Amino acid sequence: MKRDSRLSGVLHVLLHMAEVGTPMTSDALAKMMKTNPVVIRRVLAGLREHQLVCSEKGHGGGWKLCRELDTITLHDIYQALDEPTLLAMGNRTESPGCLVEEAVNNALNNAFAEAEALLLARFRTVTLAQLSADFHQRMQARGFSGTHEHSLFPADDAADAE
Amino acid sequence: MKRDSRLSGVLHVLLHMAEVGTPMTSDALAKMMKTNPVVIRRVLAGLREHQLVCSEKGHGGGWKLCRELDTITLHDIYQALDEPTLLAMGNRTESPGCLVEEAVNNALNNAFAEAEALLLARFRTVTLAQLSADFHQRMQARGFSGTHEHSLFPADDAADAE
DNA sequence: ACTTACGTAACAATAAAAGTTGCATAAGTC
DNA sequence: GACTTATGCAACTTTTATTGTTACGTAAGT
Numbered sequence: 001m002k003r004d005s006r007l008s009g010v011l012h013v014l015l016h017m018a019e020v021g022t023p024m025t026s027d028a029l030a031k032m033m034k035t036n037p038v039v040i041r042r043v044l045a046g047l048r049e050h051q052l053v054c055s056e057k058g059h060g061g062g063w064k065l066c067r068e069l070d071t072i073t074l075h076d077i078y079q080a081l082d083e084p085t086l087l088a089m090g091n092r093t094e095s096p097g098c099l100v101e102e103a104v105n106n107a108l109n110n111a112f113a114e115a116e117a118l119l120l121a122r123f124r125t126v127t128l129a130q131l132s133a134d135f136h137q138r139m140q141a142r143g144f145s146g147t148h149e150h151s152l153f154p155a156d157d158a159a160d161a162e
Numbered sequence: 163m164k165r166d167s168r169l170s171g172v173l174h175v176l177l178h179m180a181e182v183g184t185p186m187t188s189d190a191l192a193k194m195m196k197t198n199p200v201v202i203r204r205v206l207a208g209l210r211e212h213q214l215v216c217s218e219k220g221h222g223g224g225w226k227l228c229r230e231l232d233t234i235t236l237h238d239i240y241q242a243l244d245e246p247t248l249l250a251m252g253n254r255t256e257s258p259g260c261l262v263e264e265a266v267n268n269a270l271n272n273a274f275a276e277a278e279a280l281l282l283a284r285f286r287t288v289t290l291a292q293l294s295a296d297f298h299q300r301m302q303a304r305g306f307s308g309t310h311e312h313s314l315f316p317a318d319d320a321a322d323a324e
Numbered sequence: 325a326c327t328t329a330c331g332t333a334a335c336a337a338t339a340a341a342a343g344t345t346g347c348a349t350a351a352g353t354c
Numbered sequence: 355g356a357c358t359t360a361t362g363c364a365a366c367t368t369t370t371a372t373t374g375t376t377a378c379g380t381a382a383g384t
Contacts, residue, residue: 001166002340002372003252011266012254019262025329033254036374041330057330058382074269085250086277090165092174092195099304100181103296104173107236111284115248115277122273134265142261164341164371187360198343203361220351223360 001088006081007074009033010043011131014077017053018069018132023062043081050080070129078123086116163250168243169236171195172205173293176239179215180231180294185224205243212242232291240285248278 016032017024026037026044033040044063047053054066065072078084089112091105178194179186188199188206195202206225209215216228227234240246251274253267 001247001250003247004163004250005252005254007251008254008266008270012260012263015262015266039374055330059328059384061329061382085163085165088163088166088247088250089169090167092167092170098174099300100177100297101174102300103293104170104177106296107288107293108170111281114284115281118280119273119277122276126269131265131269134268135262138261138264200344201342217361219360221353221359223351
């Protein structure tokens with residue numbers, strides 16, 4: 001089954017936004033994520049409802065974080081994404097008329113609930129600030145070389161690309 | 163994201179097979195699961211490779227368990243299903259050229275790996291015998307009434323249906 | 325005015341899963 | 355030995371979810 005990579009993608013986007021500081025356009029972000037600007041807007045619109053990012057129109061507009069990195073947990077972002085399914089497996093029927101299925105559901109639900117709880121608990125303990133710190137450490141470890149697949153300053157990318 | 167319910171479905175099928183004792187045709191199983199016989203064969207063919215079920219052709223043929231219930235764990239079945247994805251989320255890229263993404267992947271992988279390990283550990287501790295016992299307990303609790311959505315003896319179903 | 329950028333709806337393309345058909349093969353029945 | 359029942363399997367179709375795309379509207383800055 002295909003995995004949902006929106007959480008991973010959003011984290012990537014938010015951290016880059018944090019690095020850049022100034023507003024980033026959905027066009028620039030789309031290039032970075034190798035996707036379409038409208039897709040970016042769709043996802044970020046959700047985050048805006050939860051006051052994680054702000055958007056501004058017109059010249060010099062774009063998207064930026066509107067909270068401090070250390071106040072945003074992975075769980076906040078998970079919620080802003082509308083709490084997508086965590087587990088790739090589920091029960092065939094939630095309200096079975098069959099006692100066999102009841103027994104099966106019961107066993108699986110126990111296991112599933114534990115795994116979900118564990119994941120959510122983890123999400124609550126990780127902040128964007130921690131991820132950012134980890135990133136900066138990796139930069140150091142590579143001697144600030146900053147050899148990226150894409151630049152932190154997407155204006156440059158746009159100039160180079162095509 | 164749509165959840166994969168094959169594990170749930172297979173458990174349902176196997177427990178019914180255990181109850182019935184005699185071989186069950188893919189036709190009968192398909193009716194039970196409200197699906198197509200070929201779909202049933204596809205899934206059970208996988209289980210057969212792992213010696214969990216046997217199939218026989220011709221009159222009186224069909225599918226039956228070929229191991230004792232207490233020797234089959236959920237993990238065995240999970241493996242026989244080709245170890246399908248457990249988590250509905252994943253990383254955007256597994257081998258990022260971007261340090262931001264590396265940091266993101268690292269954080270998520272830690273959480274994901276823990277949750278997967280927990281699920282698999284749970285799968286290893288649950289046997290079909292336990293599920294069967296749970297089922298029989300539920301039967302008792304309902305006074306052996308056996309009010310099911312579908313009969314345990316699908317020959318009756320077939321006669322009634324259509 | 326003109327350009328830049330988001331906002332949104334509607335539509336198209338892709339991809340994954342499930343269902344379906346058709347025919348071959350094997351096993352038991354008469 | 356012809357017939358019926360069943361699985362085995364490949365090819366194809368349908369369905370559904372996601373993602374990408376186009377088009378046009380609105381707001382902000384130049």
